[in-house]
Amino acid sequence: MGSFRVRGGTKLQGEITPQGAKNEALQILCGVLLTPEKMTLRKVPNIRDVNKLIDLLGDMGVKITKLGPEAYTFQADEINLDYLETEEFLVKASSLRGSVMILGPLLARFGTGKLSKPGGDKIGRRRMDTHFVGFQKLGAKFGYDSKREIFHIDGKNLKGTYMLLDEASVTGTANIVMAASMAEGKTTIYNAACEPYLQQLCSMLVRMGAKITGIGSNLLHIEGVKELGGTEHTMLPDMIEIGSFIGLAAMTESEITIKNAQIPRLGIIPDTFKRMGIQMEFRDDDIYIPSQKHYEIETFIDGSILTVADAIWPGFTPDLLSVVLVTATQAKGTVLVHQKMFESRLFFVDKLIDMGAQIILCDPHRATVIGLDRKTSLRGIRMTSPDIRAGVSLLIAALSAEGTSIIDNIEQIDRGYQHIDERLRKLGADIERL
Incomplete structure (x- = not known):
């Protein structure tokens, strides 16, 4: 210590x-899983939580090149889904609160996700309901192994829908937006978080080919697309x-x-x-x-x-x-x-x-x-x-x-x-x- x-x-x-903004970086880094094309990210903060997430992405098969002190390229064209079944993945993911946001991209692109209960600050209860209720409304099915504290999610047939979030969770909104970006049909999210970091995520997704309107408000409309491409992004x-x-x-x-x-x-x-x-x-x-x-x-x-x-x-x-x-x-x-x-x-x-x-x-x-x-x-x-x-x-x-x-x-x-x-x-x- x-x-x-x-x-x-x-x-x-x-x-x-x-x-660069920590809370934005955690969302944006998870977003690289949405495309097999190269993503270039700048102003990536050199801090423990961000570095642990970058390491986790590398273990999942993302090709990472460091361009400078705060700049990287990421290419998720050979993701190893079998790694999600390993104990090493569950241990690493559980040590990082932001790891929960890999679920939205994994469900959108691969139709499956697994995660142990995320860690993070000891500042009180930080429930996961908003994330999972949102996934469920998109058609995902999930189970929870209470003994091992592991979530299993099946999202092979995500379909757009209307949802009113019970809380304007920033990470919950980010996760649902990423999942909905490639779901079939139109998704409407009311009581969405609208922090600048979420606006940044949505703007990046639009540059990747997503169809999102209402950015900056608490009412988002997302028309699902079949695939997303690469882009460049700089953190606030x-x-x-x-x-x-x-x-x-x-x-x-x-x-x-x-x-x-x-x-x-x-x-x-x-x-x-x-x-x-x-x-x-x-x-x-x-x-x-x-x-x-x-x-x-x-x-x-x-x-x-x-x-x-x-x-x-x-x-x-x-x-x-x-x-x-x-x-x-x-x-x-x-x-x-x-x-x-x-x-x-x-x-x-x-x-x-x-x-x-x-x-x-x-x-x-x-x-x-x-x-x-x-x-x-x-x-x-x-x-x-x-x-x-x-x-x-x-x-x-x-x-x-x-x-x-x-x-x-x-x-x-x-x-x-x-x-x-x-x-x-x-x-x-x-x-x-x-």
Whole structure:
């Protein structure tokens, strides 16, 4: 298990470029299975979850060529379906949450799929119903071996249909869209997720020959085609990294420029951080955050405490609530952070309290943060990263704190943030990987 040693209290300065989007990359990489033709992907983030999925695709028979640090070609013209029956496949797939999205392409192109229960963050229940109900409505039949926790899916005769999703699941929508892209007839998906990453997937599928309309809305129409071709695709910058860097700049009183941020695709993320009192300027497609001694949380118009809650797109992404929470610890004012989707995601606040933050954990979904307004600094402690987003939030806290912090289990951070220690050192951070 790796650790970071962080000596806090240093102001950072400079430019940082966000990596390609993790959540987009996991969808796009699974999409290479839809065609035997060559796919060229750029801005592929070099992080643990993505690299594990690339390795899994290689084991399945996908021919992979690395063109550069963030560019690859993939060609799935000789997929070994027998590999799906092996214990090695089940073990590797179960270690990666994003592996569930190989099912849609496998059903669309080969009519069969198998997967063990996916792993990932320990942030609460993350049910698979949306994926499987969608496949069932397209005509797939599946079974579940509860002893081995293995799903078996038969999708030899997928047919288009109308479906109203019970939740606007991003990965669920992506999986169903990929399966429906080659199903017979027309599929209509209502209450579909419409995140920029899903828009990117749909746009890529259209370039491959798919017939999809309604992209960017929660109502998608898909006319199935018999085959899909190859294309080129570039990932968006990771909006979660961008939000993390905004919070980092505020907490450490740093002057940071986030390069090539694709600002129009960030939704309400910049405005939410502005409501936390954080100043920023848009300079073409860069975000400049000046050094701020103080930042004050807004209140609602009637004077009541600001609430920041997650919601489906175009609402505020749940992946940045942990960053908002830690950023609020040194603001002036009070904020209620409401994490609706996952009941274990706020269970890292005990570490922040140990560091001196004033936080009341109201219940598994809500925490009230009373900002210290820098009158008292957080103090360095030893702590463990429970998941990707909490991990980077603890890292932000450690960089702002007095003294030295040790963050254990940094493999969780590495799952979502590319060479984060090296990139922060270029800004002046005192961080060492142990």
